[in-house]
Structures are given as C-alpha cells and as structure tokens.
Amino acid sequence: MTKTQRVAFIGLSHYHATDWVAAVAAHPHAELVGVWDRDAVLRARFAAGAGTTAWDSREALLADADVVAIASVTSDHRDDAVAAAEAGCHLLLEKPPTADLASFAAVRQAVEASGVVFAQNLPKRLDPASLAVRRLVAAGELGPIASVRIRHGHSQAWDDGFRSSWFTDPVAAGAGALLDEGIHTLDFCRWLLGEPDAITAHVSSATGLAVEDTAVITVQYRRGPVVSITTSWSMAGASGSIEVHGRDATVDLGGVDMASRGLSGESLLRRVVRRSADAAAAREWEDLGIVPVFSSGGFHGLGITDLLDALADGRDPAAGLDDAEAALRLVEAAYESARTGRTTWLS
Known part of the structure; x- marks a missing residue:
C-alpha cells in the first residue's frame, strides 16, 4: 500500500x-x-x-x-x-x-x-510540450541541430507591487531576472542539448531596478549548436518561446512563459519541414497537437506532483541535486561573463 x-x-x-x-x-x-x-x-x-x-x-x-x-x-x-x-x-x-x-x-x-530525496522545482522539464520537443531532438527528427532560440519572461518589472517586492531586493532575491527566470532557460538548454562549453552574457536594468531586469545570453557548444537566450521582467507580450532549428525541420513552441501565454494562437507546438530552395511545394506549419500545461493550467504545481509521484513510484524526481547545482553553475557563469565582458568557458 x-x-x-x-x-x-x-x-x-x-x-x-x-x-x-x-x-x-x-x-x-x-x-x-x-x-x-x-x-x-x-x-x-x-x-x-x-x-x-x-x-x-x-x-x-x-x-x-x-x-x-x-x-x-x-x-x-x-x-x-x-x-x-x-x-x-x-x-x-x-x-x-x-x-x-x-x-x-x-x-x-x-x-x-x-x-x-531532493527535488529542484524546474517544471519546464515536466510540461508535455517541452518533453515533446526533447523527444524530437533526441530521436533525430529535426536532423542535426544548428541553432536554438529561447525567450522567457514577463512584464512585472513595470508593476509597482512587483517593484517593491522581495523579488527586486538584491539581498533577499540574490539577483534579478537572470537568476529568477534565466535559470529556467539555462536548465532547459542543458536538459535539451547537454553540457555547454561556453557562455557569454549581457545584463541591463532599463526599468531602473536595483537588480537586472533583462539578460541576453549566448550558449555555445563546440560540436553543436549556438543557443540564443533572452530572459526579462519587461516583456509585455511575445509570440514563440522556443525555436529549435535543425537540418531537416524547425520546431516552434509558444505559450510556455507569461509573455507568450494567450498570444501564441491555437497551435502552440508546431513543426515545419525544410525544403530545398528549388522545391515547388509550399511550406506549412504542422500542428503537433500538444497544448503546454503552462497555457492550459496547473504548470506551477508540476514540481510537487512529480516529487510525490517519485516517492510513490520509487524513482528519482525530474530534477535533483546535480541538476540544481548544474543550473546554478550556468547562471554564475553568465553573471561572470556579464561582469567581466568576456566569454566564460566551462570546458
């Protein structure tokens, strides 16, 4: 029992x-x-x-x-x-x-x-839409991956309640949008593609907060793709959240952050197959029929549910000690790059 x-x-x-x-x-x-x-x-x-x-x-x-x-x-x-x-x-x-x-x-x-048992709350790993993207990449259905774009954010840096909250306090929060939201994107990058080799980052606070409200990060793989990440507290709206570009196809995922939720249209996970330059057939998006939990509801409860399921099933949770530490190490590497103005090499 x-x-x-x-x-x-x-x-x-x-x-x-x-x-x-x-x-x-x-x-x-x-x-x-x-x-x-x-x-x-x-x-x-x-x-x-x-x-x-x-x-x-x-x-x-x-x-x-x-x-x-x-x-x-x-x-x-x-x-x-x-x-x-x-x-x-x-x-x-x-x-x-x-x-x-x-x-x-x-x-x-x-x-x-x-x-x-330790579980780190990184629920992007648990959303069915994210899992579908990872399966497509792992199965080679997109072909060799050339580039990835990840955008993740919201607009609360413009709201008085958020601006005066602990989230923007350098002591209570530790830092700003790069630590708070960027850890989602950097963990997703590692979860999707493996350990990166280098990180270059820039941060800013155009909203006048004591911590950064925006970070732009480039993640490099010596024998793989380049990943472009933008994470911010100042995005009023957006369309796609994640794009993965391979030799054979591109997959596009929207509605998995607050900026794009409700604005990405009905097709939240879709794919387009690459055709040669002289191909006569028109390109069309293929709706993959998966709506992210982030859009349908319940996303932020996925982490505690996964831990409880893991305990019941005798398995590891989706993100454990090593994943938490690795994600935090990538965040620190990004801050080092932003501080020094140089690329941070990880290997």
Whole structure:
C-alpha cells in the first residue's frame, strides 16, 4: 500500500506556493499538514486560504512532516532546506536553489548526509510540450541541430507591487531576472542539448531596478549548436518561446512563459519541414497537437506532483541535486561573463 505523505510548506513568500496547495490536494497519496513562514501575518493568511494550520514553530512542523515544499525568499533557501533535510524530510526547493553555489554546497551536504530525496522545482522539464520537443531532438527528427532560440519572461518589472517586492531586493532575491527566470532557460538548454562549453552574457536594468531586469545570453557548444537566450521582467507580450532549428525541420513552441501565454494562437507546438530552395511545394506549419500545461493550467504545481509521484513510484524526481547545482553553475557563469565582458568557458 502506498504511503500517504504528510506535506508541509516552509516559507510562503513565493507565489508558486499557492499552486502547490491545489497540487497536494489533488494528489492521491498526500495531505497538507500545515504551513510556516517567518512572517506571522503571511502564514496566518496563507493557512486560512489553504484550509490548513499555521504553525508557530518551523522545527515542530518539520517533525510532523514527511515532505517539505520550500517557497521562502531566496536568501532563506539554504537555511530552510538544510533544516528540512536534517529533520529527515524529502524536499522540493523553489527555484533558484540558492543565490550562489557556495550556499548550495551546504544544502547538498545536508541532503546527502540525511539520505532524503531532493527535488529542484524546474517544471519546464515536466510540461508535455517541452518533453515533446526533447523527444524530437533526441530521436533525430529535426536532423542535426544548428541553432536554438529561447525567450522567457514577463512584464512585472513595470508593476509597482512587483517593484517593491522581495523579488527586486538584491539581498533577499540574490539577483534579478537572470537568476529568477534565466535559470529556467539555462536548465532547459542543458536538459535539451547537454553540457555547454561556453557562455557569454549581457545584463541591463532599463526599468531602473536595483537588480537586472533583462539578460541576453549566448550558449555555445563546440560540436553543436549556438543557443540564443533572452530572459526579462519587461516583456509585455511575445509570440514563440522556443525555436529549435535543425537540418531537416524547425520546431516552434509558444505559450510556455507569461509573455507568450494567450498570444501564441491555437497551435502552440508546431513543426515545419525544410525544403530545398528549388522545391515547388509550399511550406506549412504542422500542428503537433500538444497544448503546454503552462497555457492550459496547473504548470506551477508540476514540481510537487512529480516529487510525490517519485516517492510513490520509487524513482528519482525530474530534477535533483546535480541538476540544481548544474543550473546554478550556468547562471554564475553568465553573471561572470556579464561582469567581466568576456566569454566564460566551462570546458
């Protein structure tokens, strides 16, 4: 008989925690036993909305839980994750894992010492549309890949509520859009194509924030494609989110970020086959018939669902310790490039 996991939320500052409530409620092998946050007002309000208990003590809640989902401000991730692991709780950690690799080393040490299951919340890996793109590339259906374009963002840098939130605080958040949103794109790049060889990046803050609101990144593979990434908090709208260009075909995916959601049309995952320059037949997009969960709903609950499924099935979650550390290493490489004005070589 599959065990019912007692789930606790530690840290409630990230709005994704709201989506986790519905995901836990819908899971056949989980129950939400309570929430805790350093802010007593926030934890009481959140608990009331979630129909659960607000705990005054983090340690007491950890002692009563099997699984912990952490959505605190980034500067508290290390402390909360280490506490959860030392309490023997499996854990889901909101992205970014920590603000830097040095902080993440403490998380890794605690997780490995305790033997708990660690899941990094990188839900792009779990969206059926993303999985379909990865299958096409892995199966060679696009031919050798020449270039990839990834664009991921939203427009909240223009909103007063976001501008005054912890997301734009260099201490609480650790950094800006490159760390917050860019980690999605860099992890997707590595997940799709493998370990890159070099990264070149530029950042800016045209919106006047204390952290960067936009990053443009080039990811290089010595024996493969060049990847162009733009991630930003200042995109009012966009069409496609991901393009993968191969010798035989191109695949285009929209509706998988806030800027393109609702603006990409009905065909959210489509492919066009390359024809030679003298071919008479007209080119047409082929609708691959997959609507991203990001557009249909429930995307931000995929991470906690995957961890609970992994525990029930005895498998690894979609993104674990190595993936979290690797994604953070790519982010740090991008910041190094932006700071020095030079390409950061990884191999």
